[in-house]
Amino acid sequence: MCGIIGYIGSRKASEVLTEGLKRLEYRGYDSVGIAVLNDKKLEIRKDVGMIEDVSTTLQFTNIEGNIGIGHSRWATHGVVCKENAHPHFNTRKTIVAVHNGVIENFTKLKNDLIEKGHEFTTDTDSELIPHLVEENAKSQSLLKAFMKSVRQLEGSYAIVALSTEDKEERIFLARKNSPLVIGVGKGEMFCASDIPAMLKYTKTFVPLQEGDLAVLTKHGYKVYSVDGSETTRKQITVDWNIEMAQKCGYPHFMLKEIFDQKHFINESLAADVDSAKSIIDEYEKIDIIACGTSYHAGLLLSYLLSEKGKISQAFIASDYPFIAKPNEKTLIIAISQSGETADVLQALRYAEKSRKIAITNTVGSTITRISDSIIYLNTGPEVGVAATKTFTAQLAVIYKLIYGKKKLAELPKLIELMLKLENQIKKIAVKLAGKEHAFFIARGKNVPIAYEGSLKFKEITYIHSEAYPGGELKHGTLSLITDGVPLIALAPKDDTIPKLFGNIKEAKARGAMIVGLTNDEDVKKESNFVIELPEIDPILYPFALIIPLQLLAYHVSVLKGINPDRPRNLAKSVTVE
Numbered sequence: 001m002c003g004i005i006g007y008i009g010s011r012k013a014s015e016v017l018t019e020g021l022k023r024l025e026y027r028g029y030d031s032v033g034i035a036v037l038n039d040k041k042l043e044i045r046k047d048v049g050m051i052e053d054v055s056t057t058l059q060f061t062n063i064e065g066n067i068g069i070g071h072s073r074w075a076t077h078g079v080v081c082k083e084n085a086h087p088h089f090n091t092r093k094t095i096v097a098v099h100n101g102v103i104e105n106f107t108k109l110k111n112d113l114i115e116k117g118h119e120f121t122t123d124t125d126s127e128l129i130p131h132l133v134e135e136n137a138k139s140q141s142l143l144k145a146f147m148k149s150v151r152q153l154e155g156s157y158a159i160v161a162l163s164t165e166d167k168e169e170r171i172f173l174a175r176k177n178s179p180l181v182i183g184v185g186k187g188e189m190f191c192a193s194d195i196p197a198m199l200k201y202t203k204t205f206v207p208l209q210e211g212d213l214a215v216l217t218k219h220g221y222k223v224y225s226v227d228g229s230e231t232t233r234k235q236i237t238v239d240w241n242i243e244m245a246q247k248c249g250y251p252h253f254m255l256k257e258i259f260d261q262k263h264f265i266n267e268s269l270a271a272d273v274d275s276a277k278s279i280i281d282e283y284e285k286i287d288i289i290a291c292g293t294s295y296h297a298g299l300l301l302s303y304l305l306s307e308k309g310k311i312s313q314a315f316i317a318s319d320y321p322f323i324a325k326p327n328e329k330t331l332i333i334a335i336s337q338s339g340e341t342a343d344v345l346q347a348l349r350y351a352e353k354s355r356k357i358a359i360t361n362t363v364g365s366t367i368t369r370i371s372d373s374i375i376y377l378n379t380g381p382e383v384g385v386a387a388t389k390t391f392t393a394q395l396a397v398i399y400k401l402i403y404g405k406k407k408l409a410e411l412p413k414l415i416e417l418m419l420k421l422e423n424q425i426k427k428i429a430v431k432l433a434g435k436e437h438a439f440f441i442a443r444g445k446n447v448p449i450a451y452e453g454s455l456k457f458k459e460i461t462y463i464h465s466e467a468y469p470g471g472e473l474k475h476g477t478l479s480l481i482t483d484g485v486p487l488i489a490l491a492p493k494d495d496t497i498p499k500l501f502g503n504i505k506e507a508k509a510r511g512a513m514i515v516g517l518t519n520d521e522d523v524k525k526e527s528n529f530v531i532e533l534p535e536i537d538p539i540l541y542p543f544a545l546i547i548p549l550q551l552l553a554y555h556v557s558v559l560k561g562i563n564p565d566r567p568r569n570l571a572k573s574v575t576v577e
């Protein structure tokens, strides 16, 4: 979703903003723009396209000046076009603003402003912000006008704005249901939607809270509550470095992040799960809420908790309020690598009476502030849109929670071993790249991994794919299994194999091209292609299975000429419901 960056200091703002927007690319966008204040005038450049192209064509970094704001837009209100790209400005071009989120009462506010003589040139809801601030500033100071304007907005927003008429040099910030973080430098200040955009310059950050307003000057920052009173917010220091947010020689972030798993797994296994563990012991009923990849990790967690005698169910977060009735006796475990997924946050707010544990990768994210206990994944920033290392890290902390660390001693070696299969997987990818459909099957605790393998596959290869517990094939899907249709069978030698073998044979009899992830001799004989699994403690099979599936999706994507880091229509951090 949209990305925001802002800078005030002594550097060339246009360079910081361009660099920051490149670091925010993973969030997904369709147009970009920057506005820089120089000599009391605003230079605004924006267009549809990728930051690399637009910044070169429009020569972003030729703009002089030390204060500016930038934005990458993911269209919600209004088509993708140059005019609708941010930054937006008032008619006199004295106030400029960038906005993430959706202003729900924009029609009324816009009509009121039109009546007062303001002229609008775009279809966006965001354009009303500089007009509204201008209108309010007619009768009060700029800071008060900004605060009043923010109070008039309904919906979700992260807003960054500045004015040519400001006597001091300042950047104004506001956030509600859309992330915004201040980066604290020496004689310079930053703000952005996400930490990696500022990592080159600082490791000290102040995540704003819901309803916060803030003002940045070259020398510091002030945070205000929604009522305008000054308040303090905790500074955090991250131990991420810039290399973690760079490709480091890999052709794509996704491949780097898949290989990162061998380094970060030890960090994830070191995660502190003790407080969460004792909370879990107190409850009988545990609801798990998450989306996408995190939901698949949640599904596995629900199986493991049920095995321990808990009443546990995993819910797709966006649907949770429609189907669940959590109360004081329900414990909620929310899983979100970003900690900012709107669907997860709204489900957490819905469960207002329940105690909450969050599993996240992002220090200072919103989820950490509305949860009672937090487990961090410790796996460094994940830039590729497709979640890979964060999924494995989620599994690692979940396993530590359930089985304890001792049982996981072999995990780092296992991950290294599975990564060595890359060349073999590349050859299988060639056989899949031309297909239109793919089906993934598994049974029992391997089913969430089949779901995840299938999600990874469809999201970056654009090949239609579905995943099922093997027993479901004969209840409908078998009619789609014809000559050469790929069936990817997650068939480790565990208690699921006898039944799954039958499902594989059913599909083979109808001409399916079987890719067996297996260490079972019978399954190998039925498979057209085999990805060999090692003999391990059966509880570890989900880890052994997911890595080849991530590599398979990646290589099919690359063979098809797709950029796996930025699949079409998708955003890394989904901050709208």
Ligand code: AGP
Residues within 6 Å of the ligand: 291, 292, 293, 294, 335, 336, 337, 338, 339, 340, 341, 344, 385, 386, 387, 388, 456, 459, 571, 572, 573, 574
């Ligand atoms: C998976 O590859 C996707 N990036 C997506 O399904 C993601 O897992 C989902 O949007 C949830 O994100 P979160 O973990 O940050 O909440």
